[in-house]
Amino acid sequence: MIKVILTDIEGTTSSIDFVHQTLFPYAKAHMRSFLRENADSEELQQQLFEIERIEQDALSLDAAADVLERWIAEDRKVTPLKALQGMIWRQGYEAGELKGHVYADTPEYLRQWHAQGLKLYVYSSGSVEAQKLIFGYTAYGDLTKLFSGYFDTRVGGKRDVASYQAIVKQIGVPASEVLFLSDVGEELDAARAAGMATVQLIRDAKAVSFPAHAQASDFSKIVVPA
Ligand SMILES: CSCCC(=O)C(=O)COP(=O)(O)O
Numbered sequence: 708m709i710k711v712i713l714t715d716i717e718g719t720t721s722s723i724d725f726v727h728q729t730l731f732p733y734a735k736a737h738m739r740s741f742l743r744e745n746a747d748s749e750e751l752q753q754q755l756f757e758i759e760r761i762e763q764d765a766l767s768l769d770a771a772a773d774v775l776e777r778w779i780a781e782d783r784k785v786t787p788l789k790a791l792q793g794m795i796w797r798q799g800y801e802a803g804e805l806k807g808h809v810y811a812d813t814p815e816y817l818r819q820w821h822a823q824g825l826k827l828y829v830y831s832s833g834s835v836e837a838q839k840l841i842f843g844y845t846a847y848g849d850l851t852k853l854f855s856g857y858f859d860t861r862v863g864g865k866r867d868v869a870s871y872q873a874i875v876k877q878i879g880v881p882a883s884e885v886l887f888l889s890d891v892g893e894e895l896d897a898a899r900a901a902g903m904a905t906v907q908l909i910r911d912a913k914a915v916s917f918p919a920h921a922q923a924s925d926f927s928k929i930v931v932p933a
């Protein structure tokens with residue numbers, strides 16, 4: 708019996724275009740000024756240390772900004788980039804310059820599943836901070852109260868079976884009681900290999916169907932296995 712729904716964000720609850728055409732350009736446009744203005748913050752120093760470790764080189768703030776802009780262009784899912792993006796997006800959401808995109812069916816069914824007693828969790832490459840922001844500042848209000856927890860790349864990559872095994876261990880339920888929702892077939896394959904039930908969201912024509920997984924064009928088409 709499914710007791711937990713674990714959902715991806717980009718391409719699943721929210722549009723790919725919002726992430727790539729709004730959030731990423733916003734982070735790129737504000738990256739250099741954010742690094743300069745927060746150079747002394749311990750949180751930023753920790754991320755800069757991790758960036759230098761990955762690049763295996765000492766970096767000035769400008770050189771670090773160059774690396775980060777390259778990683779954004781490459782859509783790298785590296786934890787320090789995701790952490791910094793979350794910090795920059797917080798400023799944008801709080802200033803009213805960003806609003807978190809969710810599809811119209813997303814709040815309706817998240818609320819319905821929550822009311823049915825299902826526990827809702829998020830697993831995205833976006834940082835936990837970024838996850839709480841996109842759901843906290845939607846046009847439908849603050850949806851964060853519906854979620855029991857959040858997972859990001861600190862638990863592991865989204866195409867790694869071990870990440871889903873770690874998630875179920877932290878949630879404290881058997882994998883068979885978890886339904887994972889995503890648009891990316893390789894993520895669904897990894898979740899299934901860990902024992903989870905899966906549904907692939909096919910929300911736009913660009914999506915690559917992985918027919919081994921149940922398919923749904925939106926949340927209203929998802930049948931939550933009893
Ligand atoms: C939480 S909104 C920002 C999402 C993001 O930064 C990202 O890279 C999404 O990647 P995913 O692997 O979860 O599709």
Ligand SMILES: [Mg+2]
Pocket residue numbers: 715716717718719889890891
């Ligand atoms: Mg996705």
